[in-house]
Amino acid sequence: MMQRIECLRAVYERLNDCLVVTIMGAVATELHSLGHRPNFFYLQHAMGLASSTGLGLALCLPKQKVVVIDGDGSVLMNMGGLTTLARYRPRNLIHVIFDNESLLSVGGFPTATATGSDLAAIASASGVPRTRTVRTMDALTQAFDEALKVNDLSCVVAKVEAVGPKGYVTDLALLENRFQFKRHIEGLVSSSRAERGSPIT
Amino acid sequence: MPVSLANSRVVYDALKKCGVGLISALPETWLVHMIRMADEDPGMILVRLAKEEEAVGISAGAHFAGVKSAMLMQNHGFLASVNGIVSFAQLYRIPLLMLISYRGHFGERDPWQTEGGGATEPVLRALGIPFGFLDDPAKTEKQIADAQTLSLSRLHPVALLLTRELMWEEPQS
Numbered sequence: 001m002m003q004r005i006e007c008l009r010a011v012y013e014r015l016n017d018c019l020v021v022t023i024m025g026a027v028a029t030e031l032h033s034l035g036h037r038p039n040f041f042y043l044q045h046a047m048g049l050a051s052s053t054g055l056g057l058a059l060c061l062p063k064q065k066v067v068v069i070d071g072d073g074s075v076l077m078n079m080g081g082l083t084t085l086a087r088y089r090p091r092n093l094i095h096v097i098f099d100n101e102s103l104l105s106v107g108g109f110p111t112a113t114a115t116g117s118d119l120a121a122i123a124s125a126s127g128v129p130r131t132r133t134v135r136t137m138d139a140l141t142q143a144f145d146e147a148l149k150v151n152d153l154s155c156v157v158a159k160v161e162a163v164g165p166k167g168y169v170t171d172l173a174l175l176e177n178r179f180q181f182k183r184h185i186e187g188l189v190s191s192s193r194a195e196r197g198s199p200i201t
Numbered sequence: 202m203p204v205s206l207a208n209s210r211v212v213y214d215a216l217k218k219c220g221v222g223l224i225s226a227l228p229e230t231w232l233v234h235m236i237r238m239a240d241e242d243p244g245m246i247l248v249r250l251a252k253e254e255e256a257v258g259i260s261a262g263a264h265f266a267g268v269k270s271a272m273l274m275q276n277h278g279f280l281a282s283v284n285g286i287v288s289f290a291q292l293y294r295i296p297l298l299m300l301i302s303y304r305g306h307f308g309e310r311d312p313w314q315t316e317g318g319g320a321t322e323p324v325l326r327a328l329g330i331p332f333g334f335l336d337d338p339a340k341t342e343k344q345i346a347d348a349q350t351l352s353l354s355r356l357h358p359v360a361l362l363l364t365r366e367l368m369w370e371e372p373q374s
Contacts, residue, residue, distance in 0.1 A: 019265075043258075048258075049257060049285055049289055052256075053261050055258070056266070056270075059262075059263075078252075078254070081252075084251050088248065175294060178294065185265055186267060189267060
């Protein structure tokens, strides 16, 4: 079975030109461990709202690719948000869901995906136009590359092992991350204005 | 419908005047005119929600993108959003401009609104969210602008309670 950190490593370089919003816990810590970048925002609480944050970004910056890196526990807490995502169908948003069938960071209790709830099917039934469940690294990178290319809302559910780092606190303060991320976007918007004579929006 | 169209217009125009470019909303009776105005306005991004807490994330994304936003919801929707407000907006210093219809207060005839009416102000106080009451159309524009100013300077949620006095016109019988 795939490990989440290997999946993150496989797509890491592809995140360069994207705005990335992750959930808390293992996802945030592992992405950070591969090398923090100013275009990464780690939502270290508020489970479920990473996808809503991505939607706000994607609607306000339609020319900017937005990648949300979510988890099964978080998605289950904001399933209504999938219907909102699908309703507005931002063409520039890729929703990656790491499904380890577990609330790993609080002790590994099984989520409902352990007993058959199918997040790709739920996303699809919510109206997300492109959904895929992947179980191998090749399938993951292929699905991610397609999602980057197609210019439509895509959801990639990656089934991964319920293992993670030993601890979750990094040396990046929450507010430092937040202000750096916003400053980074301001830079993108103003450099795009200067280069093309028009705002990124 | 006895929801005041004129005062809904006053509130909506005030939001436009202070540069709001995205409104997220979950319909409730007092908000219907404002949501329709947002829907018909090509210069406004309207996000219709499944549940109000989503609006916290959407407004945070808009803030990161440099777009001013507002949230329209009933007070029960505010109560349903408390974790997002605390563990996103307050934790990460995200400005939120929340316009909350204040159901369940004096004059409320619907029994099911009354407990939420009683909990609204205590919960706002417990969270340390500055709030005011919109009850006079002549003052509404300035109150909305002032609330937004504080929200952006403090990087913190603020709330304006849409009162029955502003939003409801008793039908002539």
